[in-house]
Structures are given as C-alpha cells and as structure tokens.
Amino acid sequence: MVAGAGLIERLPLAALVGVMFMVVIGTFEWASLRILRRMPRADVLVMLLVTIATAVSQNLALAVLLGVVVLALAFAWENAKRIRARKHVNAAGVRHYEIFGPLFFGSAQAFGEKLDVNGGPAKVIIDFRESRVAGMSAIDALHKLTERYQRLGKTVPLRHLSPDSRHLLGQAGPLVDVNIEEDPLYTVAGANVMY
Known part of the structure; x- marks a missing residue:
C-alpha cells in the first residue's frame, strides 16, 4: 500500500467518494427495503434512529444503547394497552x-x-x-x-x-x-x- 501512495494521491477525492458509493450500492441488500413495510413501526423507527445516531455521534455503542431504551419504552407502551x-x-x-x-x-x-x-x-x-x-x-x-x-x-x-x-x-x-x-x-x- 505504501508503494501505491503516490498514485492514490493523484486520484481526485470525488473519484474515491464515487468508488466508495459504488461499493455501498453493490453490497447493500436491497431486498431488505421490501421487508420494512412488514416490520413493526417501532423496529423501523429504532433502525433509523440507531443509524442516524451512529452517523451523528460516531459512537455505535451509544446509538445501540439508545435503540435498546427506545425499544424498551415501546414494549412498555404496548403492554400498557394489554390489561x-x-x-x-x-x-x-x-x-x-x-x-x-x-x-x-x-x-x-x-x-x-x-x-x-x-x-x-x-x-x-x-x-x-x-x-x-x-x-x-x-x-x-x-x-x-x-x-x-x-x-x-x-x-x-x-x-x-x-x-x-x-x-x-x-x-x-x-x-x-x-x-x-x-x-x-x-x-x-x-x-x-x-x-
């Protein structure tokens, strides 16, 4: 990798970003989007919340903890209606x-x-x-x-x-x-x- 450092420096940053986007598009499981409509709304909300919290805070552990708290509150809300x-x-x-x-x-x-x-x-x-x-x-x-x-x-x-x-x-x-x-x-x- 060190030998190719000079070559990589010559590549425009936009081209590297484009390559990364193509890797993301190629590796993403697009069939999972169809499942979103069948999933409980609380689960979809938690997925989006954890994704956004991870991107904003750069802390996956904190984002997962936030997701667990939100799911626990959703569980309590659902069980409150069951009495x-x-x-x-x-x-x-x-x-x-x-x-x-x-x-x-x-x-x-x-x-x-x-x-x-x-x-x-x-x-x-x-x-x-x-x-x-x-x-x-x-x-x-x-x-x-x-x-x-x-x-x-x-x-x-x-x-x-x-x-x-x-x-x-x-x-x-x-x-x-x-x-x-x-x-x-x-x-x-x-x-x-x-x-």
Missing part, C-alpha cells in the same frame, strides 16, 4: 374482577378505570390469576383503588396473587393497605415420599 378486566357477579352477590395482563407503571391508570367502584355489591374480589403486579406504581394503584372501595364501606380482597406479587406487596408494608386473601398451597401427593 383487561372481566367481571361477573356470583350467586352470593359478590362481584369478581378477573385481571388479565401485567399491572405495572404503564398500565396502572388503565387498571383503575377498568373497575366500577361506585356501583355494585359490598364485597368485590379482584383475581390476579392471569396477572402480575410489578413495581411501586402498581402497588400505588392497588392502594388507591382499595382506599376508594373502603371509603364506600366495601371490602376488596385480592386473590391468586403470584408469590412475586405477594412478596412485592409485603415489602411495601405500611405504604400500602390491601387485603390479600391467601390461596391454599397445594402440593403433589406423595412428593415427600422417598423410594
């Missing part, structure tokens, strides 16, 4: 809410709007069999909801909380006042028998 509540009243006149989807900072407000505090019977059971409680925002949402029910003289036990959710509520201790109805712990018969 649902199915309600029914049993023969004893107790209203049951079955919660589906994670309860976390992104879904805490929507969770509070799913339950009818003013109407209904004096006892309401919230069932978390298909849900998980994650973080202080979720704990705060549960606390505020149970306070609203208690002001109206209603009892609100929480059922089927996962061990992680119960642990999280236990750690919150005096910060939150919720009534957890303990589920029986079932074990497999004969699990402790040695053969």
